[in-house]
Amino acid sequence: MRWANVRYLYKMDVRARIEQLREELHAHNHRYYVLADPVVSDREFDALLEELVGLEASHPEWKDPHSPTQRVGGDLTDKFEKVAHRSPMLSLSNTYNAEEVAQWVERVKGGLPDEEVEFVMELKYDGVAISLWYEQGNLVRAVTRGDGTTGEDVRANVATIRTLPLQLQAGAPDPLEIRGEIYFPWPDFEALNLARREAGEQEFANPRNTAAGTLKLQDSKVVATRPLDCMIYNIDAQTMSGAEVECHSEAVAMAKVWGFKTPEGRRLEVAQSVEEVMGFVSHWNEARHRLDFAIDGIVIKVNRYDQQKRLGMTAKSPRWAIAFKFETERVRTELKSVRYQVGRTGAVTPVAELDPVQLGGTTVKKASLHNADQMARLDLREGDMVFVEKGGEIIPKIVGVDRSEAHGEGLFAPPAISFPAACPSCGHHLRRKEGEAQHHCPNRIDCPAQVMGRIEHFISRKAMNVDGLGEETVKQLVEAGLVRDVADLYSLQKEDLLPLERMAEKSADNLLQGLKQSKSVPFERVLFAFGIRHVGETVAKLLARALGSLTAVRQATLEEVTAIEGMGPVIAESVTTQFQEEAFLQMLDRLVSSGLQTEVIVKAPVGDAMEGEVVVVSGVFDTMSRDEAKAAVTAHGGRLVGSISSKTTMVLAGENMGPSKLAKAQKLEIPVVGEQDFLRRIGNI
Ligand code: IVH
Numbered sequence: 001m002r003w004a005n006v007r008y009l010y011k012m013d014v015r016a017r018i019e020q021l022r023e024e025l026h027a028h029n030h031r032y033y034v035l036a037d038p039v040v041s042d043r044e045f046d047a048l049l050e051e052l053v054g055l056e057a058s059h060p061e062w063k064d065p066h067s068p069t070q071r072v073g074g075d076l077t078d079k080f081e082k083v084a085h086r087s088p089m090l091s092l093s094n095t096y097n098a099e100e101v102a103q104w105v106e107r108v109k110g111g112l113p114d115e116e117v118e119f120v121m122e123l124k125y126d127g128v129a130i131s132l133w134y135e136q137g138n139l140v141r142a143v144t145r146g147d148g149t150t151g152e153d154v155r156a157n158v159a160t161i162r163t164l165p166l167q168l169q170a171g172a173p174d175p176l177e178i179r180g181e182i183y184f185p186w187p188d189f190e191a192l193n194l195a196r197r198e199a200g201e202q203e204f205a206n207p208r209n210t211a212a213g214t215l216k217l218q219d220s221k222v223v224a225t226r227p228l229d230c231m232i233y234n235i236d237a238q239t240m241s242g243a244e245v246e247c248h249s250e251a252v253a254m255a256k257v258w259g260f261k262t263p264e265g266r267r268l269e270v271a272q273s274v275e276e277v278m279g280f281v282s283h284w285n286e287a288r289h290r291l292d293f294a295i296d297g298i299v300i301k302v303n304r305y306d307q308q309k310r311l312g313m314t315a316k317s318p319r320w321a322i323a324f325k326f327e328t329e330r331v332r333t334e335l336k337s338v339r340y341q342v343g344r345t346g347a348v349t350p351v352a353e354l355d356p357v358q359l360g361g362t363t364v365k366k367a368s369l370h371n372a373d374q375m376a377r378l379d380l381r382e383g384d385m386v387f388v389e390k391g392g393e394i395i396p397k398i399v400g401v402d403r404s405e406a407h408g409e410g411l412f413a414p415p416a417i418s419f420p421a422a423c424p425s426c427g428h429h430l431r432r433k434e435g436e437a438q439h440h441c442p443n444r445i446d447c448p449a450q451v452m453g454r455i456e457h458f459i460s461r462k463a464m465n466v467d468g469l470g471e472e473t474v475k476q477l478v479e480a481g482l483v484r485d486v487a488d489l490y491s492l493q494k495e496d497l498l499p500l501e502r503m504a505e506k507s508a509d510n511l512l513q514g515l516k517q518s519k520s521v522p523f524e525r526v527l528f529a530f531g532i533r534h535v536g537e538t539v540a541k542l543l544a545r546a547l548g549s550l551t552a553v554r555q556a557t558l559e560e561v562t563a564i565e566g567m568g569p570v571i572a573e574s575v576t577t578q579f580q581e582e583a584f585l586q587m588l589d590r591l592v593s594s595g596l597q598t599e600v601i602v603k604a605p606v607g608d609a610m611e612g613e614v615v616v617v618s619g620v621f622d623t624m625s626r627d628e629a630k631a632a633v634t635a636h637g638g639r640l641v642g643s644i645s646s647k648t649t650m651v652l653a654g655e656n657m658g659p660s661k662l663a664k665a666q667k668l669e670i671p672v673v674g675e676q677d678f679l680r681r682i683g684n685i
Contacts, residue, residue, distance in 0.1 A: 014055055014059060018059070021051060025048055025049060025052065029165070050676050054674050054675075055677070058673050065156075066139065066166050067166075080152035080154055082152060083150065084150050085131060085143065085148070085151060089131060089145045089146075089151070090318055092317050093323070094323050094324075095325070096324070098274065101324060102274045104300075105117075107319070108311065111319065112307055117302060117307065118247070118302075118303040120248050120249050120300075120301050120303040121271060121301075122299045123231075123263065123291075123295045123298060124295055125183050125293065125294075125295055126183065126207070126294040126296040127183030127211050128144065128181065128182045128212045129145040129181055130143070130158060131178075132164070134174070134178070135174065136174055137170075138166065139164070139165070141155055154216065157214070157215050157223040160223045160228070161229065161230050162227070164230050164260070164261070171257070172259070178234070178255060179234040180233050181230065184207035184227075184228055185207070192210070195536050195537060198528075199534055199539065200343070200344065200532075200534065200535075207293070207294055211228055214226045215228075229261070230261065231261055231263060232262050247304045248301055248303050248308075249268065266283065270303060277300055281298050284298055296326060300324060307320065328389050329389065331387070332385055332387055333355045333357040333386065333388060334355040334383065334386075335354060335380060335382060335383065335385075335386045336354060337353045338353070340424045345450075346442065347440055348438065348439040349371075350370070352367040352380075352398055354386070366396075368395045371439070372419035373437060376418075378400070378401060382417065386400070423443065425448050425450070426449070428447065445485075446484075451485065452474055452478050453531075455477075455478070455483065455486055456474055458489075458530075459489075459518075460529075462528065463526075463529035464526070466489075466514045466517075466518045469511050469515075472502075473500065473511070486529075487594065494509070520597065523550065523598055524541045525540070526550075527543060533578075534571045534574045535575060539567070542566040543567070545623075546564040546625055547625075548627070549598055551598070554579050554585075556575070565655075565656075606635050606636070608637040609681050609683065611637035613639070614638075614648050615641065615650050616643065616644050616652070616661075617633065617640065618651060619653050619655050619657035620654045620655050622655075623675065632684070644664045644665055644668065644670065648665075648670050649671075650670065650673055651671070652678050653674060657672075
């Protein structure tokens with residue numbers, strides 16, 4: 001009886017602590033992301049967050065979708081609920097020049113005779129529209145535009161966006177509907193594509209589509225790894241009437257106080273005349289190239305709500321707002337030639353070499369041609385004058401040929417550039433799989449381009465990080481026949497290196513030293529360095545931690561790999577197929593014998609923090625495999641048991657612990673300890 005009371009009191013304390021942490025973290029988030037004025041260090045913040053994660057894991061009964069911990073991605077949604085919009089999500093009519101803007105201004109003034117009209121201009125964010133619903137200050141729904149009348153509730157995914165408050169600051173209207181645009185900032189988009197390139201995966205074409213695709217992902221944990229952002233642009237006028245705000249620009253300022261990220265500085269301005277509006281437009285038409293996110297124009301709105309209301313709307317768009325769309329910048333230049341790049345996975349990509357030209361603030365020398373179909377559509381010839389555009393994409397593309405500049409007729413016409421039948425690197429006949437757009441060189445083992453690509457990936461910074469070995473040396477080594485695969489690197493001798501161009505005694509020593517040092521690179525990075533398709537840095541880490549050793553990865557079946565957290569059938573297929581390839585396995589044996597790391601090193605924790613505990617380990621953990629968790633329990637004096645009984649004193653619970661187990665633990669009042677809490681108890685963090 002006494003025990004139960006103590007436990008009850010303890011529970012109440014924990015509950016209060018959880019609430020306190022949530023409140024503090026919400027406030028810190030607001031200061032950090034919105035006010036850009038943090039009062040604690042990142043470290044202090046992380047410590048608070050971890051404490052909360054730990055407590056929530058041990059007390060799943062107090063889980064709260066509004067908790068700051070939910071930023072890491074919560075529930076698995078398998079379909080999205082359809083939700084009717086409270087008011088339709090309209091689109092805007094477009095204008096393309098000053099004259100059209102002037103005509104719209106006239107129409108507005110005609111609709112508001114004898115009234116002063118003030119305009120407000122904002123950037124037109126190139127992303128995905130979202131309607132955010134808050135009740136009692138909590139984000140309860142995040143609804144996509146859908147068909148304008150009905151959208152889908154993607155709240156779990158939107159909740160991962162760090163610049164969006166899950167809980168509003170005090171004083172915000174209740175309920176509140178607020179709309180904005182979710183977008184993928186350029187630097188994060190580029191980083192994502194780099195990771196995909198390294199994993200041998202298809203890169204995403206542009207940030208807008210990637211943002212849209214990301215919002216529809218089923219697994220919000222994946223969404224949480226993609227740093228989306230959200231800017232607010234529309235606050236329901238009805239709501240604002242309660243707050244005694246009379247115009248859009250004031251409402252935006254209020255939204256900032258409630259905790260939202262809103263445009264600042266020159267990103268939102270008011271104007272009285274067409275000239276001022278156009279001044280804003282031309283400033284941003286040029287300055288947009290320096291923004292770290294994409295915009296496709298400017299939105300011009302009538303500022304005052306009462307005037308907006310009187311102007312009303314047409315079936316499709318409001319009369320009180322209009323978009324000015326920027327021209328996609330397009331330049332004309334000469335196509336010098338087409339080069340074919342063979343990647344490490346054998347994919348062949350045509351790249352157009354151009355006469356250098358200025359476009360969107362950078363000099364463009366190359367353009368992507370994607371694949372053979374795209375080339376055939378364009379019917380290209382060397383020397384053609386082509387149009388190049390850089391729209392929402394990072395890599396400029398050829399959108400057409402200037403046919404007014406004929407490239408000769410009949411016999412004098414240069415031949416159309418056609419996709420080669422043979423690999424430009426090894427001469428093997430190229431293949432194109434049924435239904436795929438890309439050509440592949442099937443000569444995996446000997447194709448110099450693929451070999452070089454694999455070696456370059458293997459030695460790269462995030463993989464084996466071999467100092468003293470650059471692209472040029474790799475090329476020489478491969479061409480001289482000294483290196484045919486990555487395993488050959490480790491049998492290189494100084495006398496092999498010295499005859500190479502620009503290879504002095506010192507640089508040879510450095511290279512050999514770099515290779516030697518790479519032998520201590522941890523196993524997860526070795527696994528990444530193999531360059532297996534779909535196995536990027538993150539997947540490699542997950543695989544290594546789940547399976548523990550190269551031997552285990554080698555032997556893992558398709559089902560076993562699929563069952564690992566974070567893996568899917570495509571990755572599993574790629575991994576298991578790779579580990580069946582005879583030549584690859586032989587190469588692996590040679591690599592292993594040269595002494596690379598082939599096992600995950602677990603810090604051996606020794607102590608007595610688990611003394612007297614009878615522990616059931618269940619679920620999946622983030623930083624350790626289940627076997628490692630068990631080893632840590634025993635290493636700290638705990639005793640393991642397989643199932644929960646009245647003798648059990650603790651359940652060490654990872655994610656996905658079965659609900660029946662949880663219910664049983666609760667019924668027997670056995671404390672359920674989360675991963676972070678456990679690690680803290682054994683002094684590992
Ligand atoms: S105001 C009635 N402001 O552009 C619609 N929209 O083509 C009021 N957009 O669906 C929209 N930036 O997704 C507004 N500063 C901004 C915007 C913006 C981007 C998007 C929005 C809208 C689309 C209209």
